[in-house]
Every structure is written in C-alpha cells, then in structure tokens.
Amino acid sequence: MSNISLEKGKDDNAPEAGPRYKSGEVPANTMAGRVRRKLTSRTASVVSIIIAILWTIPTFGLFVSSLRPENDIKTTGWWKFFTNPSLTLDNYNEVVFGTSATSGRLASYFVNSLTITVPAVVFSVTLAAMAAYALSWLNFRGRDWIFIGVFTLQIVPLQMALIPLLQILGDYTEWGGGFFAVWFAHTCFGLPLGVFLLHNFMSELPKDLFEAARVDGAGPAMTFRRIVLPLITPALASLTIFQFLWIWNDLLVALVFTSGPDTRPLTVRLAELAGTRGNDWQRLTSGAFVSMVIPIIVFLSLQRYFVRGLLAGGVKG
Structure with a gap:
C-alpha cells in the first residue's frame, strides 16, 4: 500500500507559503523595512525633535520681537524678553491699520496678496493637471x-522671460483690475514644474482603471473628473502648497507686473518698509509675521494630503 498523506488540505507538491504580512506592513528584511526601522528609532526621533526646535527658534524669535516695544527691539535681543517681559500690540496696530506714510498700512496689501495668489494658484494647478493628464494618457x-x-522650459531663467512677457502683456495690464498680467505671469512660470510633477504621478496610475472606464463608456473628460482627480489629490495638494508659497512670497514678478498700492502685494510693501537702512525694526518684525499667517494656515490645512502624497501612491496594492 502506497504511503499517501491523508492530512486534509495538505498538498505535498505545493510550495510552502512564505511569511504573511498584514496590509500596509513593510517586511523588515527589505530595504524599505530597514530604512523605516532606522527612521522610527529612538535616536531618529530625538534628532528630529532637535532639528524641529532649531528650525522653529527663528520664527519664535520673530514672533516675540513683534510683540515687544520699539525701544526694547532696538536695544536688546529678543531673548532678553524672558528677563524683562514687556508686551504690546502697537506694532501690529501701526503696521496693519496705520494711516501715516511711514506706517505699514498692510491691510490693503494683504488683500492684494490674496487677490494675486488665489487665482494664480487655481489657474496654474488646474491647467497643469489637465495638461499632465493629456500628456500621460491621451494619444x-x-x-x-x-x-x-x-x-526644458524649467531651465529658462525667470529673469530672462520677464521683460519679453511684459512687452507682450503691455496692452492688457489693466485687465482684471490690473491683476491680469501678474496672474498670467505666475501661471506661465508655474506650469512647467506643475506639469512635470503631476505627469510623473499620473503616469504611475494603473492602466486597467482607464480601460475599465473606457469600457463603461466614460470619455476623457469624465475619466479625468471621476477617476484621475480623486487619485491625485495628494499630488494636487503638494503642488498647491508649493505654488501658494512661491507666489505669496514672490517679490520680483510683483515688482515687474504690478504698480501702485492698488495692486502691489505684501512682499513689495515689506521691501519698502525695510528701506535702505532698515531702521523701523518694530514694523518689519510685525509685518513679516503678518505675511506668514496665511501660508502657515494653508500648509497646516493641507498637511495631511501633503504627507499622504509623500508616503503613498495613487492606489493601494
């Protein structure tokens, strides 16, 4: 009688099953697992905390200085606040709501920065997403x-394109209340990098998704709206953060394409406050912190999408 194994469900010829891992778990013996283990170690956590503290100290010092009286700012360092604490909101009141020629009067410039940044970000990110989709999946x-x-357009220096673009837009500078030229400039300068980044992300999406959508009768527009956009949300959030920070903090494009207090943003006004000697430190500190508020809010509100875009792909395996 032949020796046959009668154990239920066992196949002698079947290969042994390898170790099983939970969904989302990275095997420890792989390079990704070793890197993840090193980055989550206690030493890595301590180093990260030290770097975060050192990175935050200048911002904290700027915030403390913006709340100190003018005489204290000009005579002692911000760390002296802890030995002689003295707070005032006069700096913010003068910078934001002041009416004199030497005050900041940043309220109107703050609105100008929002008027420039929000449409420029929407235009550049939207056009970059549509162009990246066409270059990735349309034949x-x-x-x-x-x-x-x-x-290759990313190689062209920004400074070389400013004057030719200004000559082209010379007859349209008054469109959109004087903001059209700067919207157009920021959109043009932001498209190459945006298309490149989103194209790399979209090209990694599974082809089966698009074939299934085509079988179901979805056209390119519906596929882009219903399938691609939800999957590239992390990439869109990352690009939105980069574009917002770049446009909000821009000085060169604003100087070239805007004129007068009705259209110029915060960065131009802060440069004017600095002057040639930078004597009004109390205004500069509070004005600089005012200009940081919106970017911080934007980053914190989109942070979870930004981190997801760095750590995850378009779909789960």
Whole structure:
C-alpha cells in the first residue's frame, strides 16, 4: 500500500507559503523595512525633535520681537524678553491699520496678496493637471515632444522671460483690475514644474482603471473628473502648497507686473518698509509675521494630503 498523506488540505507538491504580512506592513528584511526601522528609532526621533526646535527658534524669535516695544527691539535681543517681559500690540496696530506714510498700512496689501495668489494658484494647478493628464494618457501626435518641451522650459531663467512677457502683456495690464498680467505671469512660470510633477504621478496610475472606464463608456473628460482627480489629490495638494508659497512670497514678478498700492502685494510693501537702512525694526518684525499667517494656515490645512502624497501612491496594492 502506497504511503499517501491523508492530512486534509495538505498538498505535498505545493510550495510552502512564505511569511504573511498584514496590509500596509513593510517586511523588515527589505530595504524599505530597514530604512523605516532606522527612521522610527529612538535616536531618529530625538534628532528630529532637535532639528524641529532649531528650525522653529527663528520664527519664535520673530514672533516675540513683534510683540515687544520699539525701544526694547532696538536695544536688546529678543531673548532678553524672558528677563524683562514687556508686551504690546502697537506694532501690529501701526503696521496693519496705520494711516501715516511711514506706517505699514498692510491691510490693503494683504488683500492684494490674496487677490494675486488665489487665482494664480487655481489657474496654474488646474491647467497643469489637465495638461499632465493629456500628456500621460491621451494619444496624439507629438505628445512626447511636447512633454520634452515643457520639461526644458524649467531651465529658462525667470529673469530672462520677464521683460519679453511684459512687452507682450503691455496692452492688457489693466485687465482684471490690473491683476491680469501678474496672474498670467505666475501661471506661465508655474506650469512647467506643475506639469512635470503631476505627469510623473499620473503616469504611475494603473492602466486597467482607464480601460475599465473606457469600457463603461466614460470619455476623457469624465475619466479625468471621476477617476484621475480623486487619485491625485495628494499630488494636487503638494503642488498647491508649493505654488501658494512661491507666489505669496514672490517679490520680483510683483515688482515687474504690478504698480501702485492698488495692486502691489505684501512682499513689495515689506521691501519698502525695510528701506535702505532698515531702521523701523518694530514694523518689519510685525509685518513679516503678518505675511506668514496665511501660508502657515494653508500648509497646516493641507498637511495631511501633503504627507499622504509623500508616503503613498495613487492606489493601494
């Protein structure tokens, strides 16, 4: 009688099953697992905390200085606040709501910065997403050459394009209340990097998704709206953060394409407050902190999408 194993469910010829891992768990013996273990160690946590503290100290010092009286700011360092604490809101009141020629009067410039930044970010991110989708998943003649052209546009220095673009837009500077030229400039300068980043993200999406959508009768527009946009939300959030910070903190483009207090943003006004000697330190500290508020809010509100875009792909495996 042959020796046959009668154990239920056992196949002698079947390969042994390897170790099983929970969903989302990274095997410890892989390179990703070793890197993750090192980055989550106690030493890495201590180093991260030290770096975060050192990175935050200048911002904290700026905030403390903005609340100190003018005489204290000009005579002692901000760390002296702890030995002789004295707080005042006069600096913020003068900078934001002051009416004299030497005061900041940042309230109107703050509105100008929002008026410039929000539409420019919406235009650049929206156009970059649509262009990246077309260059990733739509077949048409010259697609690869167009992508190469978009990629090479990142090499062109911003300063070389300012004057030619200003000459082209010379007859349209009054459109949109005087903001059209700066919107157009920021959109043009932000598209190459945006298209490049989103193209790299979209090209990694599974082809099966698009084939299934095509079988169900979805056209390119519906596929982009219903399938692609939800999957690239982390990438869109990351690009939105970068574009917002870049446009909000821009000085060069604003100087070239805007004129007068009705259109110029915060960065231009802060540069004017600094002057040639930078004597009004109390105004500069409070004005600089006012300009930081909105970017901090934007980053904190989109942080979870930003981190997801760094740590995860488009779909779960």
